[in-house]
């Protein structure tokens with residue numbers, strides 16, 4: 001549904017987005033990750049037709065967003081960053097306006113507004129002015145606006161920003177559910193959301209795509225993928241790490257904690273040794289009193305850090 | 318007529334926005350007070366022994382509008398940019414033109430309402446004498462067109478900035494220029510300094526073109542002048558909005 005090809009966007013001489021290509025099909029939820037200023041919002045603004053691309057092209061449902069802007073926009077629901085909404089209107093008035101400008105009239109409009117209100121839990125503030133809404137409710141109002149015409153494509157810029165934990169959960173569920181029938185792209189700084197809602201994720205840094213894959217694939221890029229955490233009692237930390245270094249599959253050992261005779265160490269596998277490490281470490285630690293022996297999954301936050309800040313990620317691990 | 322439906326949707330929203338804020342009521346009240354005060358006291362309505370509205374009432378309109386129209390138009394785009402709703406508006410399935418025309422129309426209708434509410438003045442003059450109501454109607458039309466020209470200029474300045482105050486000041490200055498270009502004292506000076514420029518300069522003035530309407534003459538050139546100021550200004554607005562986004 002969304003096809004981005006060699007997209008570049010320049011502000012003056014600054015390349016906010018630099019040669020980005022990806023596509024999102026129906027049934028996919030694409031998570032858009034990246035540090036502040038990476039170019040996520042800019043990319044979304046080009047997809048929704050707010051900003052014209054400097055180079056490259058974007059099509060939505062086969063329509064070029066510049067050449068056939070109106071047809072492309074009909075297919076899109078858009079939640080801009082910071083969820084702007086007309087402060088001089090009531091929530092109901094705003095949603096009615098959004099529905100009407102999407103070409104919904106009469107009974108169809110009523111139904112569309114009712115459905116969006118229900119999905120975003122807005123009944124209690126329907127007649128309140130947008131100006132006096134709390135941030136979370138304003139966010140939900142703008143979100144309701146984006147789904148009011150049941151679009152095929154949803155572009156959501158930080159949809160869970162400012163929501164309480166319950167609402168965050170609801171919105172993730174909603175995105176996941178809607179994602180079965182739509183093409184959704186959403187940006188976030190909350191990495192759990194990638195697991196909770198995405199079928200695929202892209203990490204973008206300084207305008208370029210630096211990783212693209214399923215959450216599982218991204219996790220595999222982590223140093224942590226296949227690492228083993230071992231906790232033993234009454235053994236010196238030095239002894240433990242010396243012994244573990246002798247295990248052929250182990251690449252590196254770090255001491256996590258050494259306190260009151262309890263030692264926790266983490267062994268990282270050499271590449272290609274995934275899976276086999278738990279058994280090997282267990283074998284090496286046979287004679288000690290093992291309190292914990294655990295294989296780690298890859299951690300997205302660590303992948304994120306190592307990709308977007310390669311210099312400092314090592315120290316943090 | 319999908320296009321007009323879109324324009325009308327925008328217009329309705331904007332009109333609604335005027336009346337949820339106190340500014341609209343304040344504007345109308347000030348306008349009516351000014352009209353009443355200047356017509357009956359400053360304009361010497363009662364001293365003139367003629368039942369005519371034209372001089373004492375309509376003569377002041379270019380000056381009232383100088384302050385009031387920029388105040389009406391300043392929020393059109395500046396507010397939209399400040400709050401960020403422009404990103405919603407311009408990603409809806411409508412063209413930028415439809416949005417621009419819709420917003421302009423809303424403000425223009427609002428000014429029409431303010432103008433229409435001056436009807437007691439017309440009633441008074443009809444009660445006191447026997448004026449030529451045709452002339453009054455023509456002058457009203459001219460006044461509304463002039464307000465539209467000011468308003469279109471305010472659209473430009475509003476699109477130029479996020480700040481309503483800045484927008485107000487710039488459009489006031491531009492509109493002042495359009496008045497002064499046809500203001501008798503200025504023309505007198507100009508006649509002495511550069512007599513050959515007089516015709517050119519005055520042809521840009523709203524005063525010159527409003528004059529005809531006040532006499533009850535519907536000259537197509539005057540009509541064309543106001544309509545082209547409006548058209549050109551709205552076009553400029555669209556160019557400005559586009560360049561903002563081009564980055």
Ligand SMILES: Nc1ncnc2c1ncn2[C@@H]1O[C@H](COP(=O)(O)OP(=O)(O)OP(=O)(O)O)[C@@H](O)[C@H]1O
Nearest residue numbers: 011016034035036037038039040041042043081564
């Ligand atoms: N209108 C603009 N004019 C100039 N530079 C801009 C403009 N909009 C964005 N930029 C620059 O483009 C870069 C990308 O910005 P963008 O808003 O896309 O980042 P982001 O990934 O959404 O960041 P965040 O996580 O903070 O929302 C930034 O360096 C920003 O300063």
Ligand SMILES: [Mg+2]
Nearest residue numbers: 040041042081
């Ligand atoms: Mg952003």
